[in-house]
Amino acid sequence: MRNPTAGGAGLLRRVAVPAAAVILGLGLTAPLVHAAPAAPQGGTATRFGGIVAYDALPGARNDVVVGILLGELAIQDESGAAAGHGCVRRSDVLVTCGPVSGVARVAVQARDLDDRVYVAVPLDAIVDAGTGADEVATHGGGDRITVGDGAPGDRVASCGAGADTVEADAGDTVPTASCEGRVSPAT
Numbered sequence: 001m002r003n004p005t006a007g008g009a010g011l012l013r014r015v016a017v018p019a020a021a022v023i024l025g026l027g028l029t030a031p032l033v034h035a036a037p038a039a040p041q042g043g044t045a046t047r048f049g050g051i052v053a054y055d056a057l058p059g060a061r062n063d064v065v066v067g068i069l070l071g072e073l074a075i076q077d078e079s080g081a082a083a084g085h086g087c088v089r090r091s092d093v094l095v096t097c098g099p100v101s102g103v104a105r106v107a108v109q110a111r112d113l114d115d116r117v118y119v120a121v122p123l124d125a126i127v128d129a130g131t132g133a134d135e136v137a138t139h140g141g142g143d144r145i146t147v148g149d150g151a152p153g154d155r156v157a158s159c160g161a162g163a164d165t166v167e168a169d170a171g172d173t174v175p176t177a178s179c180e181g182r183v184s185p186a187t
């Protein structure tokens, strides 16, 4: 089990309060230069035009928060975040991907193991939590969330505003108030 006092959990609680402008407080105060060996890496962020994507590596238990840091779209992953095309690594766990004003959509793939994904910006989001017992929350924007991995135990905390659709299995928890559409996984 994860340490409940870990930074990701605390951040998740903190950023749950402001509505639109979410400021990630971590990262920039940490040293930007690290000597070898390479930091653990849980996934890679990329930006192509208005699309920002975060793609987890297999074997990572991701704890992802997508927010805004100084006007930039920011992705934090407590399991380690790397920067690909269009993004800059700010610390071992924090990547920024340029002005949030030009971002049309955010896509997160968490893949295997028990992950936590929180998209705390009011943008259209596509979140695929993959296998494992995952926890997902999104904000405004029309979101598409997939926790349909063929097993119960996943939880969507909120879909926020917007017209949202969740693909979920029987035994997954999905709030009907904020997640307007619930569908079964395509088989």
Ligand SMILES: [Ca+2]
Pocket: 110, 111, 112, 113, 114, 115, 129, 130, 131, 132, 133, 134
């Ligand atoms: Ca997962």
Ligand SMILES: [Ca+2]
Pocket: 138, 139, 140, 141, 142, 143, 159, 160, 161, 162, 163, 164
């Ligand atoms: Ca939404």
